[in-house]
Amino acid sequence: MSKKIDVEKYFTPDLTQARKRTKKTIEEVQFDLIDTYKSIGHNKTYIIHTYGCQGNEADSETMAGILELMGFKKTSDESDADVILINTCAIRENAENRIWGELGRLKAYKRQNPNLILGLAGCMAQEENVVERVLKKYQHVDIVFGTHNIHKLPDYIQTAMFGKERVIEVYSKEGEIVENLPKTRNHKYKAWVNIMFGCDEFCTYCIVPYTRGKERSRSKDEIIEEVKELVKQGYQEVTLLGQNVNAYGKDKKEDDYTFGDLLRDLNDTGISRIRFTTSHPHDLDRKTMEAIRDCEHVMPFFHLPVQSGSNRVLKKMNRHYTKESYLEKLNELKETVPGISVTTDIIVGFPGETEEDFLETLDLVEKADFEGAFTFVFSKREGTPAAKFEDDTPEEDKKQRLYRLNEKINDGYLRGSQRFLGETVKVLVDGVSKHDDEVLAGYSEHQKLVNFRGDQSLIGKIVNVKITVAKTWFLMGELVD
Numbered sequence: 205m206s207k208k209i210d211v212e213k214y215f216t217p218d219l220t221q222a223r224k225r226t227k228k229t230i231e232e233v234q235f236d237l238i239d240t241y242k243s244i245g246h247n248k249t250y251i252i253h254t255y256g257c258q259g260n261e262a263d264s265e266t267m268a269g270i271l272e273l274m275g276f277k278k279t280s281d282e283s284d285a286d287v288i289l290i291n292t293c294a295i296r297e298n299a300e301n302r303i304w305g306e307l308g309r310l311k312a313y314k315r316q317n318p319n320l321i322l323g324l325a326g327c328m329a330q331e332e333n334v335v336e337r338v339l340k341k342y343q344h345v346d347i348v349f350g351t352h353n354i355h356k357l358p359d360y361i362q363t364a365m366f367g368k369e370r371v372i373e374v375y376s377k378e379g380e381i382v383e384n385l386p387k388t389r390n391h392k393y394k395a396w397v398n399i400m401f402g403c404d405e406f407c408t409y410c411i412v413p414y415t416r417g418k419e420r421s422r423s424k425d426e427i428i429e430e431v432k433e434l435v436k437q438g439y440q441e442v443t444l445l446g447q448n449v450n451a452y453g454k455d456k457k458e459d460d461y462t463f464g465d466l467l468r469d470l471n472d473t474g475i476s477r478i479r480f481t482t483s484h485p486h487d488l489d490r491k492t493m494e495a496i497r498d499c500e501h502v503m504p505f506f507h508l509p510v511q512s513g514s515n516r517v518l519k520k521m522n523r524h525y526t527k528e529s530y531l532e533k534l535n536e537l538k539e540t541v542p543g544i545s546v547t548t549d550i551i552v553g554f555p556g557e558t559e560e561d562f563l564e565t566l567d568l569v570e571k572a573d574f575e576g577a578f579t580f581v582f583s584k585r586e587g588t589p590a591a592k593f594e595d596d597t598p599e600e601d602k603k604q605r606l607y608r609l610n611e612k613i614n615d616g617y618l619r620g621s622q623r624f625l626g627e628t629v630k631v632l633v634d635g636v637s638k639h640d641d642e643v644l645a646g647y648s649e650h651q652k653l654v655n656f657r658g659d660q661s662l663i664g665k666i667v668n669v670k671i672t673v674a675k676t677w678f679l680m681g682e683l684v685d
């Protein structure tokens with residue numbers, strides 16, 4: 205449990221607690237909404253602003269599901285909303301700065317409508333310094349809750365609305381697994397499915413193990429049931445979510461059921477496409493690679509964050525692999541699943557990273573032949589070990605490294621597009637293109653964005669498209685039978 209500070213009634217985060225890992229078994233809790241809460245939102249509206257990763261997008265769908273069960277209706281008009289929730293991300297400083305700006309901006313609506321309930325949720329709420337700042341300087345925020353207690357949202361809304369009290373309740377603990385949560389999904393054909401929560405990797409730069417608790421896997425039966433239900437509802441694609449999906453099931457040693465087994469079982473549910481994110485290289489095993497090879501519904505796409513190509517930096521990051529062992533595993537994956545598209549994440553300017561270290565990263569990028577990457581400049585996160593590492597690289601050098609890296613990464617995107625020229629690919633049609641509503645857009649099995657002319661009745665279907673143009677960021681083609 206977290207320590208209580210300041211005012212007795214507030215539960216504020218505690219990063220030292222959040223870091224602790226024990227062998228205690230993870231509890232499974234069932235969500236239930238008491239009848240008296242089911243009409244609280246009658247004639248009232250809500251908005252949720254979501255930042256951060258797919259895990260947060262999935263959490264926002266749960267928050268929306270809970271609010272709708274309470275009778276709230278979604279609106280897009282902030283001046284009309286009765287509840288505004290901001291689901292936040294703490295991964296980098298610039299992500300947080302945007303959110304502070306957002307909180308300032310929303311103050312105007314609170315002045316206009318004093319009954320408006322403004323809530324801060326997500327990973328930022330799990331940080332000590334954030335909650336201190338909200339307590340002192342953001343009096344207009346009514347509710348603060350973290351990643352462990354989304355299911356208690358009805359209580360918080362009720363207290364803020366009728367008790368007219370501020371609610372600050374953040375737990376810094378390993379966490380449990382909450383089932384039976386309602387979800388209002390944002391997409392009709394593609395769905396997020398959580399397969400595990402938390403992270404035990406403790407990469408030295410990363411805040412996630414502190415904000416999301418211990419690595420814990422959902423039961424396979426719950427996951428399979430959820431996917432079967434999605435198939436019934438007409439969903440075509442699921443993306444399995446976890447900070448390190450390759451570790452799925454490893455927290456339940458007695459079951460001997462891991463990620464590869466789950467992929468095989470989900471392949472039989474009738475869902476057309478299975479994707480997953482994210483993976484830690486050192487937990488990627490042969491069984492998973494073979495499952496991708498054998499399962500026709502598991503897509504030939506793999507996001508495998510490498511972070512750096514320098515062994516010295518990888519060690520300081522606590523990543524448990526070397527440049528050589530990463531490349532070896534990658535080659536094994538590419539040999540097992542020919543044609544698989546691989547993307548990655550890379551951080552430049554980690555404390556103490558030299559020009560030589562950076563050149564190792566460029567060399568790895570060349571050898572790995574990635575077809576895309578998210579690239580970042582290191583951002584210092586209070587409470588993580590790397591925040592105390594000496595960092596004497598000038599910001600300007602870090603920016604230059606990012607620029608040089610991105611040039612190489614963009615070449616990879618282009619090569620990854622060009623290999624499909626003249627090929628016919630299967631596209632799940634998402635909707636109309638952002639730039640031209642007579643053009644349809646969707647993703648191929650290898651996760652390439654494809655634009656082509658076609659009738660809007662094709663939205664939600666999987667169609668064949670022959671690729672005629674290959675650009676860095678997208679493909680263009682013609683519908684074929």
Ligand code: SAH
Pocket residue numbers: 295296409410411412446447448482483484509511549550551580581582583584585
């Ligand atoms: N669990 C996932 C990724 C989570 S965060 C994984 O390990 O693959 C997504 C990416 O953000 C990370 O892969 C990393 O590249 C980046 N990141 C995390 N912490 C960061 C920090 N402090 N500064 C810069 N980038 C960071």
Ligand code: SF4
Pocket residue numbers: 403404405406407410411412413447448484
């Ligand atoms: Fe962060 Fe590392 Fe866990 Fe990914 S694996 S969430 S980078 S600690």
Ligand code: F3S
Pocket residue numbers: 255256257258259260292293294295326327411412415416
């Ligand atoms: Fe951000 Fe939390 Fe996801 S820090 S990246 S929202 S796990």
